[in-house]
Amino acid sequence: MIPRRPQAIISRSSGDLTSAEAAVARLEVALGSCGSHDALYLIAWADSKLADLSPGETLAVSLGDAGSEELVWSGEVTRVEQATDGVVIEGLAPTAQLSHSWKSETYLSQSIADIVSDLASTIDTDEVKCDMALDTFTVDDRRSVWAHLRELARLADAELSCSAEGGVRFVPVRTGGSDLTLRYGAEVIGWQVGPALVGSSSGMAPLRSASESGQEKWHWWIREPSASGSAEGPLRVVGAFSTRDAADALEQALSDRAKRQGVRGSIKAVGQPEARPGILLAVDDLPGGDPGALRVLAVTHHMDGQSGFTSTIEVEGTGEGAIG
Numbered sequence: 001m002i003p004r005r006p007q008a009i010i011s012r013s014s015g016d017l018t019s020a021e022a023a024v025a026r027l028e029v030a031l032g033s034c035g036s037h038d039a040l041y042l043i044a045w046a047d048s049k050l051a052d053l054s055p056g057e058t059l060a061v062s063l064g065d066a067g068s069e070e071l072v073w074s075g076e077v078t079r080v081e082q083a084t085d086g087v088v089i090e091g092l093a094p095t096a097q098l099s100h101s102w103k104s105e106t107y108l109s110q111s112i113a114d115i116v117s118d119l120a121s122t123i124d125t126d127e128v129k130c131d132m133a134l135d136t137f138t139v140d141d142r143r144s145v146w147a148h149l150r151e152l153a154r155l156a157d158a159e160l161s162c163s164a165e166g167g168v169r170f171v172p173v174r175t176g177g178s179d180l181t182l183r184y185g186a187e188v189i190g191w192q193v194g195p196a197l198v199g200s201s202s203g204m205a206p207l208r209s210a211s212e213s214g215q216e217k218w219h220w221w222i223r224e225p226s227a228s229g230s231a232e233g234p235l236r237v238v239g240a241f242s243t244r245d246a247a248d249a250l251e252q253a254l255s256d257r258a259k260r261q262g263v264r265g266s267i268k269a270v271g272q273p274e275a276r277p278g279i280l281l282a283v284d285d286l287p288g289g290d291p292g293a294l295r296v297l298a299v300t301h302h303m304d305g306q307s308g309f310t311s312t313i314e315v316e317g318t319g320e321g322a323i324g
Helices: 094-100 112-119 145-156 244-260
Strands: 006-012 015-018 024-031 039-044 058-065 070-083 086-092 105-111 125-128 133-139 158-162 168-172 180-183 188-195 203-206 235-238 263-270 280-284 294-304 308-317
Touching: 006 024, 024 058, 024 070, 039 070, 070 094, 094 145, 105 112, 112 125, 112 133, 112 145, 112 168, 133 145, 145 158, 145 168, 188 280, 244 308
Parallel strands: 125 168, 180 280, 203 235
Antiparallel strands: 006 015, 006 058, 024 039, 024 294, 039 086, 058 070, 070 086, 105 133, 158 168, 188 263, 263 308, 280 294, 294 308
């Protein structure tokens, strides 16, 4: 077997540096979804060629075996600190800019995809896809643009994340076959996965009138909106929906989310640069049972001189299977 020689490539405006050339002592890339911004944490020796970085500069990080590194993170340097025995560099993906952006707007009868594209128009977009439409959605400057995007992701049960190139991704939760397969005793070096107790999902009702005779007729608001009765939890009335069909779609999405949360855990593996939030993962030959297909929630890539390159992958179920 050819020994693995993992390394990082740090790309800045002046050129690329390998982890050895940049005198990197420790590197960590944290990739999340639905609320967190992808982050970089890097420690280099005091005389590193990265020591002259300044906040605001752009960086990109690729990880993998020497000669086959894959891009895992792109973003902006947010902090550079001189420490006792080196320099500490931190960075965030471009989505962080949306946490410092505010907007006031009312969207009428538009798809969630169009609303997301407009809200995120100040940064690059990788993929935005959602068929659900809203009767009305109001954005105000009491909350950041990113907070409103997170709310839309909850309404649509969508994946809100960032691509390796730094573009916003807002896509349906992935279904189907696994994108990545790991083997216990080979790539997998540690694991903790099992069933979890979850609460009841909410019932949904539209904010609508008692009359459905069209906009030419008089209406009055329903005092006690009725839900479909499929959920056991509390009833929520969502102002963005004025039809029963839309509320039913959201109720089903929340039910699916609860099923996915019935399996939770983490997998630690030999470095997997292709692992990203949102993909589906299969793990073969786990002792104690087959967890079924797993959905990746977050990934932390770690590289240092002691452990080499490892990836810790936070997972949940897909709602289609669990440890038996």
